[in-house]
Structures are given as C-alpha cells and as structure tokens.
Amino acid sequence: MEISALQKARYTYQPKLPASLSQKTSEIAVQFGSPTESVADTGALKGLFKNTYAQPIATFVKGTNDKLGRPLKAGVILSGGQAPGGHNVIAGLYDGLKKGNTGSALYGFLGGPSGLIENKTMIFTDECIDRYRNTGGFDIIGSGRTKIETPEQFAASLETAKKLALDAVVIIGGDDSNTNAALLAEYFLEQKAGIQVIGCPKTIDGDLKNEYIEASFGFDTACKTYSELIGNIERDCNSAKKYWHFIKLMGRAASHIALECALQTQPNICLISEEVEAKKHSLSDIVNQICDSICKRAAKGNNFGVVLIPEGLVEFIPEMKQLIAELNDIMARDEKEFNAMETGSFQDISVWLARKLSGPSESVFLSLPEEIARELLMDRDPHGNVQVSLIETEKLLISMVKRRLAALKKEGIYKGKFGHQGHFFGYEGRCAFPSNFDADYCYSLGFSAFVLIASGLSGYLSSVRNLIAPAGEWIAGGVPLTMMMNMEHRHGAPKPVIRKALVELEGAPFKTFEKTRDRWAEETCYLFPGAIQYFGPSEVCDQTTKTLALEHKK
Numbered sequence: 001m002e003i004s005a006l007q008k009a010r011y012t013y014q015p016k017l018p019a020s021l022s023q024k025t026s027e028i029a030v031q032f033g034s035p036t037e038s039v040a041d042t043g044a045l046k047g048l049f050k051n052t053y054a055q056p057i058a059t060f061v062k063g064t065n066d067k068l069g070r071p072l073k074a075g076v077i078l079s080g081g082q083a084p085g086g087h088n089v090i091a092g093l094y095d096g097l098k099k100g101n102t103g104s105a106l107y108g109f110l111g112g113p114s115g116l117i118e119n120k121t122m123i124f125t126d127e128c129i130d131r132y133r134n135t136g137g138f139d140i141i142g143s144g145r146t147k148i149e150t151p152e153q154f155a156a157s158l159e160t161a162k163k164l165a166l167d168a169v170v171i172i173g174g175d176d177s178n179t180n181a182a183l184l185a186e187y188f189l190e191q192k193a194g195i196q197v198i199g200c201p202k203t204i205d206g207d208l209k210n211e212y213i214e215a216s217f218g219f220d221t222a223c224k225t226y227s228e229l230i231g232n233i234e235r236d237c238n239s240a241k242k243y244w245h246f247i248k249l250m251g252r253a254a255s256h257i258a259l260e261c262a263l264q265t266q267p268n269i270c271l272i273s274e275e276v277e278a279k280k281h282s283l284s285d286i287v288n289q290i291c292d293s294i295c296k297r298a299a300k301g302n303n304f305g306v307v308l309i310p311e312g313l314v315e316f317i318p319e320m321k322q323l324i325a326e327l328n329d330i331m332a333r334d335e336k337e338f339n340a341m342e343t344g345s346f347q348d349i350s351v352w353l354a355r356k357l358s359g360p361s362e363s364v365f366l367s368l369p370e371e372i373a374r375e376l377l378m379d380r381d382p383h384g385n386v387q388v389s390l391i392e393t394e395k396l397l398i399s400m401v402k403r404r405l406a407a408l409k410k411e412g413i414y415k416g417k418f419g420h421q422g423h424f425f426g427y428e429g430r431c432a433f434p435s436n437f438d439a440d441y442c443y444s445l446g447f448s449a450f451v452l453i454a455s456g457l458s459g460y461l462s463s464v465r466n467l468i469a470p471a472g473e474w475i476a477g478g479v480p481l482t483m484m485m486n487m488e489h490r491h492g493a494p495k496p497v498i499r500k501a502l503v504e505l506e507g508a509p510f511k512t513f514e515k516t517r518d519r520w521a522e523e524t525c526y527l528f529p530g531a532i533q534y535f536g537p538s539e540v541c542d543q544t545t546k547t548l549a550l551e552h553k554k
C-alpha cells in the first residue's frame, strides 16, 4: 500500500497518556464520587433509567486493582460524522485491552450502529491497528447514523453481542449516539445480559461538553484545519482586494467552530447563532449587520472582507426556527402525504404546505428563494434533525446582501463594488490527520474506556479532564451518561437526550470575541494561523484551541 511521507512519519508518533493511565494496569484504581443527578427532568429520567440513573463519577488514580488483568472481549462502533482522532480511540482501547491481558480481543462493528444490529464485524489485529495509528478518518471500520431505537433493533443488538460473547460495547459518537449508548446500557442491564456499554465523546461540532467533558475530540483538529483555510482566504482577499468571502462552517447546531475560527483568524464578521437567537435577530437584521460592515469598509476603499457563518444559523433565527419546527412536525405527522407530494411540482408542495403552516411561517416560507425553501424540505437525518450542511446559507446571505446593497446604493449610502465568493468548509476538516492534541486526547479516551470496562462499569462516558495542562497531568475517568441528559421534543414526542452544549454568551470565548469584533468589522485585522504542525517546538505543536484555553484559564 502506498502511503504519504507524513503518514509514515506519524506512525512513529507515540501518543501521550495521563500519568494515571501510564502505570501498570494493576496500579490503576478507581475512585468514586457521590451519586449524580441529570441536568433536568430528574423524575422522568429516573423512571426511564432504573438501572443506570444516579451512578457516581469515576476517577482513575494510583492504587491497586486486581480487576484489570482478566481477559475481555469488547466491540467498538464509530457512530455519526467523522472526527479526527477516531482511529486513535480504537488504538488506545485496543492497547489497553492487550496491556490488561494479551488474550483480550476487540471487534469492530462495520458501518456504524447497523454493524451491531446486523452482526457485521471484523476482529482487530496488531497489524491492522498499526496501519491506522495517528491517522484521520473513520475508514478502519466505517461509520453510520443508524439509530438503535425499535425493540427489534435492541433485541438484535443483544443477540449479536451474545453471539460474540462480548463483555462490552464501546460507542464512539456525539450527543445523539451517546444517548443511544445510555439506552443500550440500560437495556442490557434490564435484560441481565452482563454486557456493559461505554461511550466516547466525539464530534467536531464541540457541543458535547460539560464540567467533566471539557471537549469532544476532533474539534481541535477541525478548527485548526478550517482556520488555516480561512487565514489563506484572508491573505488572498487582502491581496486581490476585490471579493467578500462568505464562509459557512460546519457545526450542525452550536457555533463553537465558527467562534473558535474567528478567535484564530479575526475575520470582519462572524455570526454566532446563539446570539442571534438570544437577541431575536431576524434575517434582515443579520443582512443589515453585514451591509453595515461592507459600507464602512467600502468608504475606506476596502471592497473586500470575510464573513463566517455557522452552519446551524437558520435554525436559530426565531422566524426560521418556528418554520423548521412546523415543517418537522408536518413531515413526521403527514409523512405519507408529504412523500406523495414530493413527486409533484414545487408549486404544488408550497400550496399544500401553506394550508398546514401557521400564518407567520407561511409568509417566511414563501419569501425564501425556491432553492433554499427546497433545501428545508430535504430528508431529516435518522435523529429527526434538518440536515443543515445541505442548506446553502452562504448563498442565501449573499443574495439578500446584494439586494440590500443595491437599495443602499440608490439611497447614496453605499458607493462600493460588491464582488463575492461563497464557500462551505466542513468535510475538509473531519478527516485530517489528528493534531498532536487530538492524537493524545483520543488515545487517552480509548485507554480510559478500557479501564471503565475492566472495572465493570456501564452507562459511562469516557472522560479525560484538565486538558490545558500537559498530557501527563490530565485526569482520566468516566462520567455517567444519565447525568448529561434531559427530555426534549423529537419526532413529535418527548425523548431522553444528552443536552447539547451551545455557545454561552456569558462565557470567556464569546466575551473575548465581543470585545474586539467591532474593530474587525471596520479594519483589516486578519490573523494567519497556518497549517497544523506535527513536528517542532511544543508551543507550536501542542497548543489547544483558544476556546479550551479561555474556558479553563486558571
């Protein structure tokens, strides 16, 4: 197999582990805290998770442990969107299992959760794991978005796990996939199957975090990759001086990626969905904000700039949010009728929808360019979410800004020239070679998952904390999944889900951005972070994201 020079060099990188996980396995002890509570809806969650509710937080410390040396069989699933470092989670889990007992085995479920339901597996060997160490992507076993939700799917999952005589299943995923992990852990306990379930916090979106999960893996590498590209575009637009670049950035709901990239590159504008929602900004408020910057810069002869747009923006603009919620309900409730309509003309669908939408939503729907309205009607993902990566918000904003600038020109307020380019950075960052941070963090999460399994725990999310310190000082352990849950309205019914961590408007990252953004809107303050570095001085190679540094500054 032909490999690049960098891939070859990265094979030799030895990920760093927290001190508590670096010692002999017989010296890794587990310390437990007090019983925990869910973030909300305690009563409902207690009832739904009779066996796993209120478990204590687990922390690994130096001590003695005779449980970690027994032979174990585990299976691992990569679930949801790709995130840099997934291969290292599997490598850390594999190495942990083998370090505990060379007779232990690790299976990989192929193509995501469906691999567990349909018993599609492979068994990992040293040779296979070695080929994927420190590489990006999820291609080692593939990923998928199937949700384990029907009684038949739960039963089939149990049957597969029993057939393989598994002690545990590890689910590497985001909030939805780890909600699945919590439900599966509860189900296996209910069935007295003796099979544990452990989750690992993955998602480039950065929205699976809390006091005990400081970051989801992949966020670091993805943001650094996008920031390199944004910095390059800033240099290009400051050289050519003829385009406004509208860059949509992945992050299905939360704006963590956009905010982090803004802190790294200092663009002229960065929209933050959570602020738009909190201040109840309308689409035209957003367009006015962008036009204000364009006009001010044009007055100084600067007919160029960079606008960052979080992918999930449309769902946070109150009028659009209402429209999407109504569309979700209609599409779930009248699914058959809607599917039949889909073969007809867009005109017919609009008339059909207009009868079902509320007055305000109907007028918003009809005011949208047809292209965007169609995108709002595309298939939901298996978790019932609109696939925002398919909605071209950058094009919507460009067309609305163009219209507004033409009006401002007529009024004599705008005298510039508006050249524009649209971009979407998403898939470009999800499979990059993991940064040193993600390589170390993921390997530690995988190793920590092994300790949780060997310690007999189930319904836990692998956790590694104190991430702004050197890796040796990181604190490893596990957090009960039910602790992060609340009830939310999904597919027209209340469902237990892990609560998404959105950008906090009172938090240090947003406050830092807020302090300087007005200057960025008028002046040219671009920062060029350059490419991720894997070799060189630690201050260049091992730096964390600005979000993590600001949130955990001591």
Ligand code: FBP
Pocket: 079, 080, 081, 082, 083, 173, 174, 175, 202, 203, 204, 205, 250, 251, 252, 311, 387, 388, 389, 430
């Ligand atoms: P996860 O939440 O599964 O990690 O996926 C996140 C994400 O990358 C979003 O940023 C994006 O909206 C979505 O996946 C795209 O999904 P798909 O890969 O199915 O197109």
